[in-house]
Amino acid sequence: MTQFTDRFVHANGLKFHYLDWGNPEKPPLVLLHGVGQTCHTWDLFSAAMSPYFHVMAFDQRGHGDTDWATDKDYSRKTMVKDADAFTDALGLKRFFLTGMSMGGANSLSFTSNHSHKVEALVVVDVGPRVEKEGVKHIRDFMSNYREFNDLDEAAAIIHKFNPRRPLEVIRKYTCVYNLKQLPSGKWSWKYDTYFSEGHRSVDMKQMHDELAAEVQKIKCPTLLVKGGESDVLSLDGVKEFQQLIPGADFSLVPKAGHSVMGDNPAGFEAAVRAFYQKKGYLTA
Template identity: 40%
Template sequence: MFLNRFADGVDAVDLTGTEEFASLLQSADELGVTHADTVRYVSRNTVVRGQRFHFSEWGVPGRPQLLLLHGGNQSAHSWDLVSLHLADRFHVFALDQRGHGDSEWSRELDYSLDAMVADAEAFVAAVGLDRPVVLGHSMGGRVTLTLALRRPDLARALVVVDVGPEVSEAGARTILDFVARNLEFDDLDQFVDNVVRYDPFRSREHITRTLRYNLLQRADGRWISKVDHRRIPHPNRALTLDDVRAIEVPVLVVRGAESNILEADAAVRFADALPSGRLVTVDRTGHNVHSGNTTGFLAAVAPFLEAVTGD
C-alpha cells in the first residue's frame, strides 16, 4: 500500500522555474538566508546497490563537492536553505536516504546503519564524487561517522550535526514518540501545529511551505509522511569515543544550544576525542540546527567548509 515507487529516469530535472523553488526563495528572504541571483538546482535519480535513490544537486560542477545526509524521518529537502546559500561556492549533493523522501523503500526492510553506510559509499562512486566534505545531521551524522571509519580515504572533512557517540535516551524517545504520532493524519493545519510544538524554533510559514515535498496524499484523502511506515528501529552497534579517535580528517561538531539530543558535556567529550575536531554551538535552535536557525548554522559552518576545501 505504501510502496513508494517513482519513475527510474536518471535525467536531471531543472527545478529553478517551479513554484517549489519560488517558495524556497520566499523562505530564504524572510529568514535572511543570502544566495546568488542565479542558482543551478536540479532533481535527479540514480540506481545503486539495486535500489533507486533520489537526490538534489545544487551548484556548478568543478567546485568543491559536498554530500549532505539528512536525519531520520526527514529528506534531502531539509537541506534546501543551506544548499541554496552554498550553491555559488560548492557543488552540493543532498541525498534522500533509503526509505525517505523520494528514494525507493527497501524491499528487504533493511534500514540498518550498515545498509545506509553502504548506500552512501556506493552513491559517492556512482555520481563521481572525489573526496567530498560530508555533512550529516542526526541519523545522517551517524552514517557520516561510520562511513569515515570504514573508508578513511573517502571524505576530506566532516560536519556532524547534533549527534555523537553519547546521545540523550530521553531526547531520542521524544523524537520516536513524535514520529509515531504523526505518520498519517487528516488535517494539515493540525500537523503544522504538532510540528511547531515539537520544534518551536522553525517558523510556521516555512513549515507550511515545506509540507508539499515531505508529505503524500493517499487516495482516501489522508496525508502520510514520505518515509517507509514499515520501518522499525534497527539495533545498531553504537559508536564510542574510542571509535571516533580513529577519524583523522577535520571534523566540525555542530550542536544546537537547546538540543535535547546532544547534551553540552557529551558534545565537548566528542569533539575532544577527535584528533582534529572542533565544536561550535548555534544559539536559538534545538536538535534540527540547520532548520531552526539557518543563518546561525551557516555562520558556523561556511568558514569551516571554505578552510577545508581551500576556498
C-alpha cells in the first residue's frame, strides 16, 4: 500500500489531523469520513487513487486525532466551516471532494455553499432522505458499545454488527485506527463521547428539508454511491437525490452496507473510477 504521512493543521480554532498520500503535483482530492470513523476509513481508496490525485483525508472535529470541540458544537454548519478553513489552510483553491454518511452530508452542504471550490463531488450512501431505522441501527450500536475489555473483544463485537468484513481485517485495521486505550486498560472509540450519548437528536424532517434546499443548488458533476445492502439510503432516497440534482450519476455497489468503501473496497473504487473516467478526469 502507498505510504501516507500524518500531518496537522490549525483551522477554525482547532488542530486537525489528516493523512497526506503524496503526489502534490496531482489534482487534490479531499475525503470526509462518517460519524464515529476516522480518516483511515479511506485508506484502501486513498491508496488506489493516490497515483492520480493528491489525496488528503482528514479527521473531522471530535474524531480521530483532531481536537474535540469544547463547546460540543458538531453541527453540520460548523463542520462545513471546518472544511472551508481546512482547505484554505492547505491552499486548495479547487479540488475533488468525496464524503460518506455524515461526511457526505457535510460535502453536499459544502459544495452548495462553496461551489467555486469543488470540481466534482462523490457522495457515499447519504442524501437529504435517509431511513430512520437504518440511522437508529447505527446510533444504537454506538450507544451500546462504548468500551471494550481488549481489542479481540472489540473486533468480535464489530464483526457481529457488520459481518461483511473479515474478522482479521477488523482486528488489524479497524480496531487499531479507531480505538484508543483508556487509563483503566479498557479500549474506547476515538471520537467525542458526545456522539454516543444520545445528545445528537436530530429532527429528521428538518434535516431533510434543510439539506434538500442546499442540494438542489449543486451544479458540478456528482456521483451518488449506494451500498446494495444499505438500510440507510433507500432507492426512494436515490430517486429524490437525482430529482434534486438532475444529471447526477448513480452507482449501486453490491455486497456492501452503509460503509460502502470498507465493505466492498474494489466495488467502490470501480464505481468512482468509472465516474471519473466518464467525466474525463481519468483515462481508462
